[in-house]
Amino acid sequence: MDYTCLFLFSVCLFGGCVASPPNFVLLFADDLGFGDLGCYGHPTSLTPNLDRLAAGGLRFTDFYATSPVCSPSRASLLTGRYQTRSGIYPGVLYPGSVGGLPLNETTIAEVLKPLGYATAAVGKWHLGFGANGMFLPTKQGFDQYLGIPYSHDMGPCWNLTCFPPDVKCFGLCDVGTVTVPLMHNEVIKQQPVNFLDLERAYSDFATNFITTSAKKKQPFFLYYPSHHTHYPQYAGPRAAGQSLRGPFGDALFEFDNTIGNLLTTLEETGVINNTLVFFTSDNGPELMRMSRGGNAGPLKCGKGTTYEGGMREPAIAYWPGTIRPGVTHEMASTLDILPTIASLAGAKLPQVMLDGVDMTQILVSQGMSKRETMMFYPTDPSEMYGLFALRLGKYKAHFYTRGATHSGTTPDHDCPVFAVLKSHDPPLLFNLESDPSENYPLPLIGRPDLQDVLDTIKKVKEQFEATMVFGESQISKGTDPNLEPCCNPQCSPKPSCCQC
Structure with a gap:
């Protein structure tokens, strides 16, 4: 149309x-x-x-x-x-x-x-x-x-x-x-x-x-x-x-x-x-x-x-x-x-x-x-690890979990930086409609229906990652103090002289 x-x-x-x-x-x-x-x-x-x-x-x-x-x-x-x-x-x-x-x-x-x-x-x-x-x-x-x-x-x-x-x-x-x-x-x-x-x-x-x-x-x-x-x-x-x-x-x-x-x-x-x-x-x-x-x-x-x-x-x-x-x-x-x-x-x-x-x-x-899906990359995505999590419909699977400095101070031990990287095989599976807080991983034993969901999620993940071509990392190019914006670019000493 x-x-x-x-x-x-x-x-x-x-x-x-x-x-x-x-x-x-x-x-x-x-x-x-x-x-x-x-x-x-x-x-x-x-x-x-x-x-x-x-x-x-x-x-x-x-x-x-x-x-x-x-x-x-x-x-x-x-x-x-x-x-x-x-x-x-x-x-x-x-x-x-x-x-x-x-x-x-x-x-x-x-x-x-x-x-x-x-x-x-x-x-x-x-x-x-x-x-x-x-x-x-x-x-x-x-x-x-x-x-x-x-x-x-x-x-x-x-x-x-x-x-x-x-x-x-x-x-x-x-x-x-x-x-x-x-x-x-x-x-x-x-x-x-x-x-x-x-x-x-x-x-x-x-x-x-x-x-x-x-x-x-x-x-x-x-x-x-x-x-x-x-x-x-x-x-x-x-x-x-x-x-x-x-x-x-x-x-x-x-x-x-x-x-x-x-x-x-x-x-x-x-x-x-x-x-x-x-x-x-x-x-x-x-x-x-x-x-x-x-x-x-x-x-x-x-x-x-x-x-x-x-x-x-x-x-x-x-x-x-x-x-x-x-x-x-x-x-x-x-x-x-x-x-x-x-x-x-x-x-x-x-x-x-x-x-x-x-x-x-x-x-x-x-x-x-x-x-139908949402992909979850960490702050430092890589081709080696790929997606950390994937949501398909109401289900979300975590392949990796990790805390972060930004999420420190909370009572939840999964949130701070001390919660180091963990790989999950099988992935942690949550029903986000009944458990949006991701508190209760769904048991897979005796649940062929959930195993089918997980199998589908894995296939979707594989298909998506096959299409992902990582662009050159712009942030890994590093920093140069001379590029920092300064209203008096020729002044000295920097950075204290950059005032206007």
């Missing part, structure tokens, strides 16, 4: 055909757990705007990222491909990383550009900076960018203010690195960044982009990967002290406020009924930070692990008049966002191996998912 016809059919189905292509607003939280939002059951989170999206849109219960850490998860979101294909592994990119998301990878922005879309990114990029900023969003299909090109803890933060009037940031962060820069397109606007004003700057940039695009009657794609709620949490005067949840809750509330500003702008410019707003997170909570690290709800472990708490995320799709309010238990993933946007916009898919599937039927009719 022609993609354009499919889109027109979808929106006409719910009343009111539109002549112009749809707009897309993609919201991506950082280190947010499955149990962190009010609409997902947290008793003290203050998230009225996200709760409004959930009440008026479609809330997912079985939505997955592709990695339990930042950079690889973001690569998969923007390309519709597992991070192993693009080479964004092992771990994450750093300020001085030589590599980055390869320029021959096709992002969502690059899919939409041929159709005349205005594209903008605001917030945390974390897909590389590189020599002369060669991996920045403006080199990957985005017309405009305002943000920090990596994680905001990747720089000395102990003497910076995270909460008013002058509450210093929690923890040490990275020392011996340049202070965190705020970039506009390819130019450093501020170094070090002022955390108290950062979210307001993001909100103003994003709302202006929407307003300008709407006035021009130009379809747009806004990608907003927030720094909230990654450590160290921060919040400006309007959010600090407003939640019952302390610094983490205040940071989440500030993020929610920006989302509210975006929704108001969509309404005031008259484009809200022609805009898909999609929200999710990059990976699970950093439990080692305890009350300041997020909450995985009923799910096991968190960031850094291939248990559900590390990779199952809250997700909400909102599109008034097109998406009916409800809850879906269908399986979906960040991988599916690129093919879905391409389908709805009538864009051509990249001519490469994609791992995502089109979610349109889930969104417009709460239909069945085309996704």
